Amino acid sequence: MTPEGLYCEPAGLHVDPVRPVARAVITHAHSDHARPGHGAVLASAETLALMDVRMGKGRAGAVQQVLGYGEATVVGGVRVWIEPAGHVLGSSQVAMEWRGSRVVVSGDYKRAADPTCRAFVPIPCDVFVTEATFALPVFSHPPAEEEIAKLLASVALFPERTHVVGAYALGKAQRVIALLRRSGWERPIYLHGAMQPLCAAYEALGIRLGELRSATVAGKAEMQGEIVIAPPSAVADRWARRFAEPVSCVASGWMRIRQRARAKGVELPLVISDHADWGELNATLDEVGAPEIWVTHGREDALIHEVAKRGMRGRALRLIGFGDEDEGG
Ligand SMILES: [Zn+2]
Ligand SMILES: [Zn+2]
DSSP, X not given: OBTTBEEETTTTEEXXXXXXXXXXXXXXXXXXXXXXXXXXXXXXXXHHHHHHHHHOTTTTEEEEEEOOBTOOEEETXXXXXXXXXXXXXXXXXXXXXXXXXXXXXXXXXXXXXXXXSOOOOOOOOSEEEEEETTOSTTOOOOOHHHHHHHHHHHHHHOTTSOEEEEOOTTTHHHHHHHHHHHTTOOSOEEEOGGGHHHHHHHHHTTOOOXXXXXXXXXXXXXXXXXEEEEOHHHHTSGGGGGSSSOEEEEESGGGGSHHHHHHTTOSEEEOOOSSOOHHHHHHHHHHHOOSEEEEEEESHHHHHHHHHXXXXXXXXXXXXXXXXXXXXX
């Protein structure tokens, strides 16, 4: 650990540093992991493209190197490669191998299927560095398709109302749209302005989202029975009052906590998470088989307790600046 974050000394390489560094590898484009101004940046092609959209072209770093999944590069004698993390488009785990031992940094990840990104690939390793956003037994995410079915049932029940779904702009929004399409929703889907650049970027990267329209130009009557995707903060806000009797929905793993949904004025909570739940975290620890588990951010205490119970060594890194609320769970 350094003030900039997790550091691989022989490679001179930081993983998801919180400040500009000489050489960084970035797991994915969420703002708590991807920050601008590095010297050299290694990441998947999709992550680099999404960083360009979010921070401006070329601002991620002076030199940018695309890593293909499974393609190793050698940095200072360390073999470095990435594999999919299943979290958002382009999300990657970083594997680093040096003198016969292997560390894998998960970044954020989930194990549930997601039509907008490649599935998590477990990599056997000696040290597994994991997130712990939902590392409590209470967190068990239902299949996302069931939550989308609830949304569509509500749309059918209230054809005169507009359903406004709060979803984080990078990843969750596109996943919700793709899931709606798979469930047979073929009508145009309306977007808050904050959603548009990243939806366009996903389309450009080959993720088909169907017909998307701006929510801000549409009239109230026209929006009856339609679905709008907006940032979670806009859902219970004045912004949503432009629609016909809006039904406020939020898609997040945090919606598992009903009091939280109520406190935020969410009428229809949708438990759709881009992070591993308790069962997925534990299954992943089994699959990677690492005797040593380092926990970056989230509910590290519960996970480390579980790790110790199973005879592995756990260590809380207590990374700061990660898991910001606005990432949306
Ligand atoms: Zn993330
Ligand atoms: Zn994160």
